Every structure is written in structure tokens, then in C-alpha cells.
Amino acid sequence: MADIPPKEDELAGTEQPFVQHLLELRNRLLYCIYGIALAVALLALWPGPNGLIDFISHPIKAHMPPDAKLIAVGVFTPFFVPIKVLGMVGVLATLPWIMYQMWAFVSPGLYSHEKRFALPLILFGSLLAYVGIAFVQFFVLDKMFAFIQGFTPDSVAATPDIASYVEAILSLYLAFGLAFQVPIVVMLLVRFNLVEIEKLKSFRGYFVVLSFVIAAVVTPPDVISQLALAIPMCILYEVGILGAGWFSRVSRSPESDEEQPSTPVEK
Structure with a gap:
């Protein structure tokens, strides 16, 4: 051939x-x-x-x-x-x-x-x-x-x-x-083969801790804003994992789909 x-x-x-x-x-x-x-x-x-x-x-x-x-x-x-x-x-x-x-x-x-x-x-x-x-x-x-x-005390005018x-x-x-760009980052990391989806799933627990650390650093020192940033980041991380596999498939080049490894036929 x-x-x-x-x-x-x-x-x-x-x-x-x-x-x-x-x-x-x-x-x-x-x-x-x-x-x-x-x-x-x-x-x-x-x-x-x-x-x-x-x-x-x-x-x-x-x-x-x-x-x-x-x-x-x-x-x-x-x-x-x-x-x-x-x-x-x-x-x-x-x-x-x-x-x-x-x-x-x-x-x-x-x-x-x-x-x-x-x-x-x-x-x-x-x-x-x-x-x-x-x-x-x-x-x-x-x-x-x-x-x-x-x-705020009653004697203090805010x-x-x-x-x-x-x-x-x-x-x-x-x-x-x-922070709301987390799904985009996750999908691009998987798309360019920088990390596998299974690795992202295993990193889930660490990302939860990382989200709260980031929220504590970039938001004011109140629990409301910290929770309001950390919780959506965790949810969007899961959204990114769900969309990463689909995005990798639909954005693959046509040539990569046509290329299949050839295996010799045993007689």
C-alpha cells in the first residue's frame, strides 16, 4: 500500500x-x-x-x-x-x-x-x-x-x-x-495537553484549599466576600472539568481524527 x-x-x-x-x-x-x-x-x-x-x-x-x-x-x-x-x-x-x-x-x-x-x-x-x-x-x-x-457602634458615624x-x-x-475565568483556564490546560482530566479531578481537594487562600488574600477581611469568591471558584472548577473533555474533542484538528495508528495484520 x-x-x-x-x-x-x-x-x-x-x-x-x-x-x-x-x-x-x-x-x-x-x-x-x-x-x-x-x-x-x-x-x-x-x-x-x-x-x-x-x-x-x-x-x-x-x-x-x-x-x-x-x-x-x-x-x-x-x-x-x-x-x-x-x-x-x-x-x-x-x-x-x-x-x-x-x-x-x-x-x-x-x-x-x-x-x-x-x-x-x-x-x-x-x-x-x-x-x-x-x-x-x-x-x-x-x-x-x-x-x-x-x-459599627451607634456612637460612630460611618x-x-x-x-x-x-x-x-x-x-x-x-x-x-x-476568578470567573477558571473554566476557560481548565479547558485550555486540557486542550493543550498540559494536564489530564484525571489529574484535575485528583487535584480537586487542593483546589478547594487554594480557592479559600486566594479569597482570603484578594478580598476584604470579612467572611462574606471570602465565601462569595471561594465557593463560585470551586463550582466553576467543576464546570471546567466537565467542559474540558467536550472542548478537547470538538476543537481537535480533522487531521488528528484521520490519523490512526496502523497495526500489522498477523497471518
Whole structure:
């Protein structure tokens, strides 16, 4: 039986000079900046800095006296905090656009079967990030401030600084947005044969401990926010294990499915 010639690599001859890669990276970064600037401009028109600050500060104001307000301690805080909030929300609003630019930068080096699943994976990662941020805004902050305000003595007026509040919730947004990427990381580790599914299953107990350690480090020192981060991470780890096998099968190249080890026929 004649040997079947190997198929030509579809990426052969597509290599570009290093300078060309730098120019492409510059262009993609500029596109990201343009997208963020457009989002910030639109958000400045509506709902505006006041509307955004009222929205993100609602969880803590719900546990403050009706006539209480957040205060601005620094001299330039009333100027810089609205700009920081606009930039923060602008980046979050353009997250799918930023992820798309990342995909567009690396897509020339991907095979056709990899391109087919790279974009849905990026969109799924963006969706998970939004779910994590929404989880912080509508659940974690409310429970966390209710827990913290419960320890405030009656003789103490709790009037938090708006700058420290924005920094605190920004760190929580970032922590939960990244933590909710656990299924993506698990599926990619299995897809690129860096770890086997059985190893991930045996590592389950260690990951539970690791999740609580991470939650204790990146969240405020209250049990509510720590549990709110550690428990979803453990659940998402199981989701990643369940999806890793399926993702590895559907993203396999057609050539790997056709290649079967030949065994000699005994006479």
C-alpha cells in the first residue's frame, strides 16, 4: 500500500517579520484605546459621572442613614474620582472589543479549526467576567456592607471616603472577573495537553484549599466576600472539568481524527 503524503501545513509561508508583528500590536492597542475613548465619551454624556457613581455606590448607601453621603477627603478627589469611574466603566463596557483585538492579533498564527473556537471562547470568557462583576455589584457588596455595618457602634458615624470605596470595589471587580475565568483556564490546560482530566479531578481537594487562600488574600477581611469568591471558584472548577473533555474533542484538528495508528495484520 502506497504511503499517503502528509498534508501541507496551512500556516507554512505565513510567517511575518518581527517588525511587522510590532506594528500589528501597535494597531491593535490603538484600536483598544479608540474603543475605550468612545465608550468613555458616550458614558460621559449618559448616564454621566454622577449617574455612574450613584449606581456603584448604591450597595453601601443602602446600609447608611438616609441623609448620609460618601465624603471626598482629598483636595482633588472630587475631580479625579469621576474620571476614574468613567475610565473603569469604559474598560468594562469595551471588554468584548478588547478581547476581539487580542484574538485578531493572534489569529494569523492559528489553524482554521482553532480559529473556529477561539472567538466563541473569548466571548464566553467576556460573559463570565461580566457575570462575576454583576455578582459583586448586586450580591457581594450588599451582603458585605450589611455584615460590616453591623459592627459599627451607634456612637460612630460611618461616612466612607468615595476614593477608597472606588478602589475597593475596583479590586473586587478585578478579582471576581478573573476568578470567573477558571473554566476557560481548565479547558485550555486540557486542550493543550498540559494536564489530564484525571489529574484535575485528583487535584480537586487542593483546589478547594487554594480557592479559600486566594479569597482570603484578594478580598476584604470579612467572611462574606471570602465565601462569595471561594465557593463560585470551586463550582466553576467543576464546570471546567466537565467542559474540558467536550472542548478537547470538538476543537481537535480533522487531521488528528484521520490519523490512526496502523497495526500489522498477523497471518
